[in-house]
Amino acid sequence: MATAPTRPGDEIARLGREIYERDIRRQVEADHDGDYVAIDVDSGEWAVAGTETAALDRLREQRPAAIDVLMERVGYRALRSFGGYRQRVDVEDGGRVVIEARP
Secondary structure (H helix, E strand, C coil): CCCCCCCHHHHHHHHHHHHHHHHHHHHHHCCCCCCCCECCCCCCEEEEEECCHHHHHHHHHCCCCCCCEEEEEEECCCCCCCEEEEEEEHHHCEEEEEEEECC
């Protein structure tokens, strides 16, 4: 059963983003755009799914004791948006910023 995080939120965010950029991003961005990645910052293990809940459930199947978890959304700078446009960085094209209308 999960308990309260053992690290401060900003440390979980920093570690999780480092893991995402270093180990996960290139593996998921082509086939999982818009999906969610749950990252256990203590072990580096992660799971991807179409919803936040499903990603967390899959991670907890692998790591039942995962407590310090960061959630990232593939291809997005934030988990949720409130209208407007989507901005993404095209890593393969030298970091070019692409503005896309939301579907």
